[in-house]
Amino acid sequence: MLGRVFGIICILSLVFSLITGNTSGLSNAVLDGATQAVELVLTLTGIMCLWCGIMQVFEDAGLVKRLTRLMSPLLRVFFPTAYRTKNGAEEIAANISANLLGLGNAATPLAIRAMQKMQTSNPDPTGASDDMITLAVLNTASVSILPSTIIALRRAAGAAQPYLVVVPVWICSALSALFALLLSRAAAVAGRPARRRAKSAGKIAAAPGKAVGNMVSGAAPAASGGRGGER
């Protein structure tokens, strides 16, 4: 993935600089870029050490467990299958708590474990279940009590008050996360009747093989118009 991104960017830059004639600028950019990366890591290292250390203190003091318990009534609504089957519910709550505290390193393995557990109670293991999608989408809207990396970068760039963005970040990330939960839930509910219909249609057309069933289930939601609301 990153290899492809790197390749495309390099070739694009080379072609563009040949067109604009700014090849010496490009050459300097390569050398500067490598140095800048080291500076970037240096500005991040201090605060990442401090922050991860402090959050580890809170985690060992039992804060993650308490947060997990506090959130489960809310999560029951948005992850109904995981809570009913008790498969992955704990990991989901722990993943969200770890994200809140900015423990990215702890959050990713927890989410992966939650996914694997939910997969065991997934009626159709080739496709993601509704709750799996909700968890993935929720993790694309990051919620955290302190965006420490951003503050460190702002500080390094000479911001007068690097922490000034914290309150807007809270507002935006909380609303984005809520929107993520509601929209995935709405999409799951809207997709359900259409999928059931598609499944029975798939059974009728079962003879030509699975591909037809998949095609039908892919086309059915669009045809039924049931998913119109999520666009």
Add this chain to the structure above:
Amino acid sequence: MTEFFSSLIIPVIVSAAGLVMLLGGSRFFDSFLRGAKVGLETALGLLPTLVALVCAVSMLNASGAVSFVCAKIAPAAAALGIPEGLLPLLLTRPISGSASTAVFSALLEEYGADSFEALCASVIMGSTDTLVYVVTVYFSAAGVKRTRHTFPVAVAVMIFGIFLSCLVCRLFFLRV
């Protein structure tokens, strides 16, 4: 008022950890050291990826490709209330965390950390995450092939987050 409150957040969190250490004994300082070590490894582990991507981003900026593309989309973005300077960030944010960190730090350099563009970008960085990475890692770990409505919903959430960030920043920082 919000300025006073914001300036207290970091000291309060750090002091709370200090209080835990004070009441809970020395084992919590060991917790701190353990966590800090993980943080150090994470930060240093980022370096190889960042060398490649910061280099690529700085090449792309120097070649003039970024300003060429951004000038093309800028009128449409401006009509939607998104400053032109944010476009490179918006294009990289869904794809890669390291690449968007590189773009973000280039943006802070170019516009100044206290500019409206920088504030908006900070809020976008803080309230969104890399869509492609999260979805591919999670689903490949679970062995799922069809992602069903994941991408449409995730893209909608990201667009919502971007517009919301710009809107909230305008309410917070542009009191004219």
